[in-house]
Amino acid sequence: MRGFSSRVAAFRESPTRKIDELRERLRRENRDVILLSTGQPSVPPPREVREALGELLKVDSMDLYGYTPSQGIYELRAAISEDLKKLGGLDVPPDQIVVTAGGQAAMFSTLATVVEQGDEVVVTDPTYFGYRPLLEYFGAVVKPLRTRIEEGFQPDPERLKTLVGRKTKAVVLVSPDNPTGRILNREVAKAVADLAQDYDFWIITDEAYKTLIYEGEHVYFYKLAPEHTISINTFSKDPAIPGWRLGYVYGPKDVVQKVKLANEEMVYCPPSFAQRMVAIYLRSEARTRYIREVVEVYRHKRDVALAAVKRYIPEAKFVPPSGSMFIFVDLSRYIVDGEEFAKVLLEKHGVATVPGSYFSEVYKAALRISFVTETTERIEEGIRRIGEALSAT
Numbered sequence: 001m002r003g004f005s006s007r008v009a010a011f012r013e014s015p016t017r018k019i020d021e022l023r024e025r026l027r028r029e030n031r032d033v034i035l036l037s038t039g040q041p042s043v044p045p046p047r048e049v050r051e052a053l054g055e056l057l058k059v060d061s062m063d064l065y066g067y068t069p070s071q072g073i074y075e076l077r078a079a080i081s082e083d084l085k086k087l088g089g090l091d092v093p094p095d096q097i098v099v100t101a102g103g104q105a106a107m108f109s110t111l112a113t114v115v116e117q118g119d120e121v122v123v124t125d126p127t128y129f130g131y132r133p134l135l136e137y138f139g140a141v142v143k144p145l146r147t148r149i150e151e152g153f154q155p156d157p158e159r160l161k162t163l164v165g166r167k168t169k170a171v172v173l174v175s176p177d178n179p180t181g182r183i184l185n186r187e188v189a190k191a192v193a194d195l196a197q198d199y200d201f202w203i204i205t206d207e208a209y210k211t212l213i214y215e216g217e218h219v220y221f222y223k224l225a226p227e228h229t230i231s232i233n234t235f236s237k238d239p240a241i242p243g244w245r246l247g248y249v250y251g252p253k254d255v256v257q258k259v260k261l262a263n264e265e266m267v268y269c270p271p272s273f274a275q276r277m278v279a280i281y282l283r284s285e286a287r288t289r290y291i292r293e294v295v296e297v298y299r300h301k302r303d304v305a306l307a308a309v310k311r312y313i314p315e316a317k318f319v320p321p322s323g324s325m326f327i328f329v330d331l332s333r334y335i336v337d338g339e340e341f342a343k344v345l346l347e348k349h350g351v352a353t354v355p356g357s358y359f360s361e362v363y364k365a366a367l368r369i370s371f372v373t374e375t376t377e378r379i380e381e382g383i384r385r386i387g388e389a390l391s392a393t
Helices: 006-010 016-026 049-058 074-088 101-112 129-135 157-161 186-199 253-267 272-282 284-310 338-349 376-392
Strands: 097-100 122-126 141-146 168-174 202-206 229-234 249-251 326-328 366-370
Touching: 006 253, 049 272, 074 097, 074 249, 097 253, 101 129, 101 202, 101 249, 101 253, 122 129, 122 249, 129 141, 141 157, 157 186, 168 186, 186 202, 249 253, 249 338, 272 284, 284 326, 284 376, 338 366, 338 376, 366 376
Parallel strands: 122 141, 122 168, 168 202, 202 229
Antiparallel strands: 097 249, 229 249, 326 366
C-alpha cells in the first residue's frame, strides 16, 4: 500500500469540526444542542450590503462567477487599505495586501512563506489551536510562552526574552485573543516590537477580532515595527461571512508577494462573490453602524455569560474578555480532564464547548465558552447545564 507524507501527522482534526460532527449526529437523533463551542457570528451582514450584492446577481456578467487576480481584486484591496487607515491610521498600500480564501488560508500561506525546517517560533500558551499543527507541519520548533490567568493572560516580556534568540524566526500573537479574549496592552506590544528589531524576527499578528472590542483598544504592531510585522485577518467575524471564506494578509511588499504565490498554489484565487460583497461593505455607510450594533449585541451576551458563570460555576476562574467571542474558564477546582468533561457535557447534557487542552498545555481543565452564537436565554441555560454537569462529577 502506498504511504502518506509524514508531515500530515502534524494535523489533527479541528476540534470545532469534531464537535460539529457530534452535534449533527445528536440533531439526527432529535436532540437539541446548545452551541457554546464556535465563534459563529449571530448577526448577518447589513441588509443594504446584501441587497447591493443581490442587484449584482441580476447583471448578465461573469464578474461574480469568474476567476479574479490571485492577489484579490484591486477594488477590495483598495477598500482594505482605506479601512486600515480609518481604523488604525495605517498607511498600507493595496500592493502590500493579498486577499485569501479565509483566515486559515492566510495562516497557511504566511507560515509557508517564512518558516523553514528547524526555525524557532514562539507562540503563547494558551493560543488559537490552528497555529501549532501548521508550525509542526512546516518543521518549526515551537517554543511556548506561558501566560497566566492571574496576569490577565498578558505575555511577560521578561519571559519572552528568555525564549528568543538568533534562531527565532517569528513570534505569533493573537489580539484580541482566541481563546482568552485578552487584548495586548501597549507596553507589552512595544516590548515585543523592540525585541523583533533587536533579534530580526517576524511578528505574526492575528487580528481576526480587531473590531470586536468591548473595553480598551487594539494595538497595531504594524505601527510599531512595520518592517517586521505580518498581519493575518479574516472577514469571518466582520462582516460575519465565515462560510464565504475570505481573509487577507498585509505587511512588507516583498513578503506579501511571496504569500500571494503560496496562496495561488492552494486556491488559485479567493471567492469572487465574497470579494465583491466585502468591497461594497467596507465602503458603505452601514459599516460603522453595523460594527457599533454588533459590539453592543455581543457585549450584552458576554455580560449574560459572565453573570451565569459566576452564578452556576462559582469556583471557576476566568478573565472577563475585553474582545473576541469567548470566555476561557479554568475549571481546575472541579475537574482534571477538560476534554473528557467536554465529551460528557455534549453527550449527556447537550452543550457543545471546546476543551482547554486544544489551546494550552497548562490549562487542560479549562473550557472555551462562546457567547455569540446562541440567544441570551440559551447561553444562560447552557452554562447552567455546565454547572449541573460539574456537580455530577
